[in-house]
Amino acid sequence: MSNTMSDSCLSTPTSPAVAPAEKRSGTQINTDRFDTPIEVDRPILQTIGLHKSYRKGQHVVPVLRGVDFVANEGRVTSIIGQSGSGKSTLLHLLGTLDVPDQGEIYFDEKRTDNLPIRQRDKLRNGKFGLIFQFYHLLPELSTLENVLTPAMISHGLFRYWAARKQLKERAKHLLDLVGLGHRLTHKPRELSGGEMQRTAIARALISNPKVLLADEPTGNLDRQTGREVLNILRKLNEEQGLTIVMVTHDQTIADEADSIVRLFEGCVETV
Amino acid sequence: MYKLMLCLRYLRTRYIALASIISVTLGVATMVVVNAVMSGFSHEMHVRLHGILSDVVMESHSLDGFYRWKEHMEAVRQVAGDEIQDMTVTVHVPAMLNIMVRDQWLPRQVTVIGIDDETYNKVSDFSKYLKHPANREQVDFNLKESGYDAPEDSKLAEAGWLYRREKIRYQQELEAEMRRFELLNRSVQARHTADPNEIDNLVSPLDLTRNEPDGPVKPKFADDPNAPPVPGPPPAEIADRIAHQKQPEIEPALAGGDPFAARYKQPESTTFDPMKHQAPGIILGMAVASIRQRDAEGKVQDYFLAVPGDDVRLTFPSAESPPKAISETFTVVDFYESKMNEYDAGFAFVPLSRLQSLRYMTHPDLGSAVSTIQIRLKPGADLQGFTNRLRAAFPPETHPYRIQSWRDLQGPLLAAVQMEKTILNILLFLIIGVAGFGILATFYMIVVEKTKDIGILKSLGASGGGIMSIFVGYGLSLGIVGSGVGCILGLLFVWNINRVAKLIEIITGREVFDPTIYYFQEIPTIIEPMAIVMVVTGAMLIAVMASVLPAIRAARLHPVEALRYE
Ligand SMILES: Nc1ncnc2c1ncn2[C@@H]1O[C@H](COP(=O)(O)OP(=O)(O)OP(=O)(O)O)[C@@H](O)[C@H]1O
């Protein structure tokens, strides 16, 4: 049994493997003063016993070894850990970019890891906004077009054509929001790192996502620029109640979050 | 939407892909040109091959022909009368044609075809190829005054009655001169032999000393009473005698007051006067009577052995057994030039009735015999089907006839041309196929280069199918551009092909298109819209197919791996 011990994390008392439906009833408090239930820390993203390993020939690299993770609605959750501890892998699994070997992922109480590929594409397009360390903008497109890309993907040719005015307005508004209202026609290579990252944030927001998944959004930026980006994210969280899951290896940034999940060698460490 | 946009963006920013499409463009252009030229050639060839032939020929195996051809025609009409436009009968017989060239008989082997000038041009395009405009309207076997279509400097341009009279006059003068000298010789001899009777008969005013070999040579002075006279027409009595010897004309007795004279009106002259009369007409193939050569300057020239107005001699077997050789003089009345050497060098046409009577092909009870029935079908009729039905109606087991369509006669040649065209098309399409592999490689590189962007699109929720359609659309638009441009280039080339050929001639100093070989002045082209549509769609299909493989690879890329790709 020593084998299993090394392959999976010890279950921690703070994160019991409970089905989300059961958990939901526990998180809702009905008071006499309000007719509607006040949601307190409703988990919007949750994983149970997540396993992921990479296989290279016969060589198996276990990256995640039973991760139980919870991100609550309207909160900022930061994932922190050493390089190679599996932070990005976890974020990709949360964002349906990849599927786990074992374990379950829930978004809004619905399981996502076993959905067919089309539905996962749709989910990723509509409900998640992804931000990466290296911005990942399309070099052929202008700032505005980059921001509009998720909308173009979700809308067909004719629907897009019909809605192009509103969509463009919204994209401009988002670019204004991140302070890039004057750089609409610039190509990514004509922008600075901070500007590119702000464009990426605007792009992540265009389809009105529920959750923003950010993989070291400031990792490639200097402290000052990183600060600006973080301020934008914080503002989005405070003003629009956007749920943010942010991977970082910077402790001070992680500390600003509502909750911190620390990964160590593929397992969640209790803080 | 993003598909279209990225597709267009990639088109605009990746010119290397456009370079790969150039091979498609060139391939399509070449195919368009080659198809147009091949179609032109083969159409020209069909016209040539069909040329003087009728659509279907029902031919007797024997040289003697068959008699009850009217019944046979009726039987043919019963097979498929509604498909038949016209029918006629001919007599075919191998013959030796002798042309007098510089006092020597030059033999030529031909097939003599006896045709009915009324109906034969209804079953074939024969008359279209004749040299005299009047014969093209309606063939007859009468020599025309002049006006045969030919280049200015050609001997054919002045052929006809004018030429014939000129020639006969010259010949007669020559003959008269010869005769005179003969006469002189004789009188000289007579003087030597000193036969008094002869001398009395020959009252000659000529000075005979000149022609006397051993007589004393006298000085030639104008005022010398012994000087020889200037050569001129023979003296009246001699000329008269010559004329009476050669052409004892019998004047029709019309002058007398015979009221019934008109009823017994005889031909103007029962004697053959080559100045006024022609022998039965014969229409020769251009290559039978001429040789096409290049002169010193390289200009193509026809050298004629005989022209309309000349007499030729024809020798052929009679329709008896055993056959006897029959020789007869004919007057060339026209040439035909179908530009099919096989026909132009092989056939001579004479009046059917004349040939029948010369070959003893008439029978008091059975009428005349013919050797073929020639049938022309209505336009659009099924040639092969008709031939097959006719063969079924006249099975070779019971009927001694060979039934062939003109296609059967030229089957191997037509098949060879068709085969050539097919093979060329396959080869050229392979070129486009090669271009397809070029596209494949280029696209693969683009997909590899764009791996990260593909990852980004997938992370934004683009489906595999969507990614795939970017690249397939990219391939399709390159295919449209490539084959479209190729098609336009090809058409431009075809429309200007003769100018291009001339330009190449000027640059290289070599003739691209040798009219002595091909018999036409310009490169023939036919643009077949269907062929162009096939080529263009084929090229587009290849472009799309070449882009499908890289597109599938792009669609299958794992988003996380693609994002990690540097
Ligand atoms: N495709 C792969 N094949 C094999 N191993 C992989 C693959 N992708 C990731 N890994 C391994 O998984 C581990 C976790 O990678 P991950 O990118 O999640 O780490 P990380 O915590 O995000 O590190 P960093 O802070 O440097 O971004 C690493 O050890 C990496 O080598």
Ligand SMILES: [Mg+2]
């Ligand atoms: Mg990482």
